[in-house]
Amino acid sequence: MSLLAEGFLSTVALTLLSFAGAFSLGVCVVVLRVVPVPVLRAVGTAYVETFQNVPLLVWLVLFVFGLPEAGITFPLFWTAALVISLYEAAYVAEALRSGVNSVARGQGEAARALGLTTAQSLRHVVVPQALRRVVQPVANIAIALTMATSLAGAVGVVELTRAANRINLDLAQPVLVFAGAGLCYLGLAAGIGALAGLVERRVAH
Amino acid sequence: MFDPPGPRARRRTRVVTAVSLVVVGALVALAVRQFADNGQLNPDRWRPYLTWPMWRYLLIGLRATVLAAVATGVLAMAGGLLLAVTRSRIARAYVEVMRTVPVLLIIYVMLFVLPSYGLDLPLFWKLVVPLALSHAALYAGIFRAGVAAVDRGQREAGLSLGMTERQALRAVVLPQAVRNMAPSLVSQTVGLLKDTALGYVVSYTELLHSGRVLANYNHLLIQTYIVIAVVYLAVNLALSQLSRYLEVSLARTAR
Numbered sequence: 001m002s003l004l005a006e007g008f009l010s011t012v013a014l015t016l017l018s019f020a021g022a023f024s025l026g027v028c029v030v031v032l033r034v035v036p037v038p039v040l041r042a043v044g045t046a047y048v049e050t051f052q053n054v055p056l057l058v059w060l061v062l063f064v065f066g067l068p069e070a071g072i073t074f075p076l077f078w079t080a081a082l083v084i085s086l087y088e089a090a091y092v093a094e095a096l097r098s099g100v101n102s103v104a105r106g107q108g109e110a111a112r113a114l115g116l117t118t119a120q121s122l123r124h125v126v127v128p129q130a131l132r133r134v135v136q137p138v139a140n141i142a143i144a145l146t147m148a149t150s151l152a153g154a155v156g157v158v159e160l161t162r163a164a165n166r167i168n169l170d171l172a173q174p175v176l177v178f179a180g181a182g183l184c185y186l187g188l189a190a191g192i193g194a195l196a197g198l199v200e201r202r203v204a205h
Numbered sequence: 206m207f208d209p210p211g212p213r214a215r216r217r218t219r220v221v222t223a224v225s226l227v228v229v230g231a232l233v234a235l236a237v238r239q240f241a242d243n244g245q246l247n248p249d250r251w252r253p254y255l256t257w258p259m260w261r262y263l264l265i266g267l268r269a270t271v272l273a274a275v276a277t278g279v280l281a282m283a284g285g286l287l288l289a290v291t292r293s294r295i296a297r298a299y300v301e302v303m304r305t306v307p308v309l310l311i312i313y314v315m316l317f318v319l320p321s322y323g324l325d326l327p328l329f330w331k332l333v334v335p336l337a338l339s340h341a342a343l344y345a346g347i348f349r350a351g352v353a354a355v356d357r358g359q360r361e362a363g364l365s366l367g368m369t370e371r372q373a374l375r376a377v378v379l380p381q382a383v384r385n386m387a388p389s390l391v392s393q394t395v396g397l398l399k400d401t402a403l404g405y406v407v408s409y410t411e412l413l414h415s416g417r418v419l420a421n422y423n424h425l426l427i428q429t430y431i432v433i434a435v436v437y438l439a440v441n442l443a444l445s446q447l448s449r450y451l452e453v454s455l456a457r458t459a460r
Contacts, residue, residue, distance in 0.1 A: 053441035150307035189305035
């Protein structure tokens with residue numbers, strides 16, 4: 001049972017780290033995608049397309065087994081966290097971008113007409129409205145990310161799913177073990193949902 | 206959102222462009238040097254992927270990927286439709302649970318638990334069944350949202366023209382719903398195709414597992430997995446492009 005607890009903690013740590021990474025990186029990428037500099041836009045678009053169109057497991061395998069061949073080695077857990085961050089950042093960026101796009105054009109134009117600079121109109125008018133609309137989509141990404149951390153188990157990180165599997169091979173009590181692991185994931189998702197509700201109320205003045 | 210750039214903004218754009226080109230160039234150069242220092246750019250390590258037998262092997266893997274994706278897609282869409290129309294409490298609970306439980310967990314159950322209860326499916330189905338179970342919930346969400354997005358007045362108009370409930374659904378609501386859903390159905394299918402990479406865990410020789418077999422044999426890990434990533438990228442970019450095209454063209458015909 002202690003292995004299951006260890007796996008659970010590992011999943012939580014992976015989720016928190018990867019989400020923090022994915023969110024910060026996603027903000028950077030979405031900035032790249034909206035600035036009026038064509039080169040940066042192209043970089044942002046290429047990033048999103050590359051990471052969204054190749055399976056996470058391929059990235060994990062490439063980074064965990066491939067990159068050491070090129071002399072790039074990190075501890076396994078950190079490699080997994082890095083790859084999941086890179087991958088989910090593309091989704092975060094897309095969610096943030098559609099949030100910004102969903103703010104009516106007239107809002108930005110009105111702010112500009114009032115004499116605010118581009119940066120000011122973004123900060124005081126567009127972003128606060130966009131923020132409210134992205135809480136739910138970002139929470140959904142966080143839940144998807146929690147599920148995605150299970151793939152780290154496929155390349156060797158002992159997280160919840162891999163721990164459950166290993167315990168089952170020892171104890172041969174599949175129903176208990178896998179139902180327990182499933183409940184843990186449900187609990188995590190419920191926690192994220194509740195947190196998102198709190199955040200939503202905070203940002204919706 | 207932005208004003209047309211004036212002279213100052215244009216100058217700034219040029220500066221930022223130059224700086225970012227330098228930064229991107231430096232990053233690429235760094236990566237290339239790291240690869241070169243470790244001999245990974247040696248042409249001998251890449252040449253195998255210019256030969257037909259290698260590609261033939263990978264294309265057979267790609268065919269298996271597509272096969273698994275099609276089978277999963279058909280099952281998951283049927284299941285999703287069923288879940289969306291029944292709308293019972295059980296259906297809703299199923300969707301909620303499947304939205305949060307990783308497919309890999311279901312795959313492990315399929316691989317290591319069910320055989321001891323006498324259910325030992327072929328590898329293909331050990332991959333397809335868990336994926337279908339999981340993706341059915343996602344398709345159900347799309348179907349439900351698609352039908353909900355059709356204005357209620359449409360159904361009422363159909364009924365007031367003397368159509369039965371079923372006729373109104375079939376002739377009025379569903380065609381519009383399908384039009385709304387088409388882009389998200391395609392992008393969901395991209396997600397499904399990506400998930401077939403879990404064949405790696407099941408040892409079903411789809412694209413990624415084929416890559417693993419090749420890499421074990423020729424020890425060209427980086428080269429093999431980069432080639433695999435490029436193949437996935439090409440296939441999924443084509444699908445995403447289709448989704449974008451559908452979005453634009455359907456939006457036009459809807460007017």
